[in-house]
Amino acid sequence: MGKGVHIQELPGLGTRYDVDLRSSDGERVSIVVSRDGKRHLYVFTSRGDEPTAVIELTEEQARKIGAVLAGTFFTD
Amino acid sequence: MGKGVHIQELPGLGTRYDVDLRSSDGERVSIVVSRDGKRHLYVFTSRGDEPTAVIELTEEQARKIGAVLAGTFFTD
Numbered sequence: 366m367g368k369g370v371h372i373q374e375l376p377g378l379g380t381r382y383d384v385d386l387r388s389s390d391g392e393r394v395s396i397v398v399s400r401d402g403k404r405h406l407y408v409f410t411s412r413g414d415e416p417t418a419v420i421e422l423t424e425e426q427a428r429k430i431g432a433v434l435a436g437t438f439f440t441d
Numbered sequence: 442m443g444k445g446v447h448i449q450e451l452p453g454l455g456t457r458y459d460v461d462l463r464s465s466d467g468e469r470v471s472i473v474v475s476r477d478g479k480r481h482l483y484v485f486t487s488r489g490d491e492p493t494a495v496i497e498l499t500e501e502q503a504r505k506i507g508a509v510l511a512g513t514f515f516t517d
Contacts, residue, residue: 370505372516382509386502394496396509404510408484408494418484418494420470426462427510429446433458433472434480435507436500440448 371383379399386392391412397405402424407416422430432438447459455475462468467488473481478500483492498506508514 369502370509370514370516382514384502384506384509386496386498392496394506396506398509398512406484406510408482408496410494410496418486420462420468420484420486422462422510424512426445426460428512430460430470430472431507431509431511431513433446433460433474433507434482434498434503435511435513436474436504437507437511438446438458440446 369385371385373381373383375381375397377400379397382396382398384394384396386394391409393409395407395409395416397407399405404422404424404427406420406422406427408418410417429438445461447461449457449459451457451473453476455473458472458474460470460472462470467485469485471483471485471492473483475481480498480500480503482496482498482503484494486493505514
């Protein structure tokens with residue numbers, strides 16, 4: 366499962382996960398999971414260091430979005 | 442778990458999930474899960490109908506990102 370995901374420890378901060386999508390276009394997603402549970406989602410739609418969009422997520426929001434993406438989201 | 446997620450069937454296409462983040466800023470994430478498994482992720486960082494970033498994900502890519510966000514990503 367780890368294929369295509371680059372993981373980097375950020376000492377004192379948390380963990381950064383880089384997921385390559387279409388590397389020919391530079392499309393990628395980075396997620397920083399902080400020690401306090403917060404997530405920052407960085408979306409890159411082209412090459413370069415500047416993300417196209419950045420959003421901060423609480424742990425609960427990240428879980429919801431994660432469940433939808435993973436196909437495990439169900440309503441009560 | 443369904444709280445904060447608005448689900449809309451798109452007949453013949455798939456299902457759309459809207460997750461509100463900070464509604465005061467208009468920040469939100471929409472995910473369209475197509476019948477063929479593809480996902481489109483729309484990130485809105487401000488009010489308005491134009492997404493800040495749109496990425497297309499295969500089912501496998503979406504599962505990886507989903508697992509990282511949900512906190513269930515583990516390497517082999």
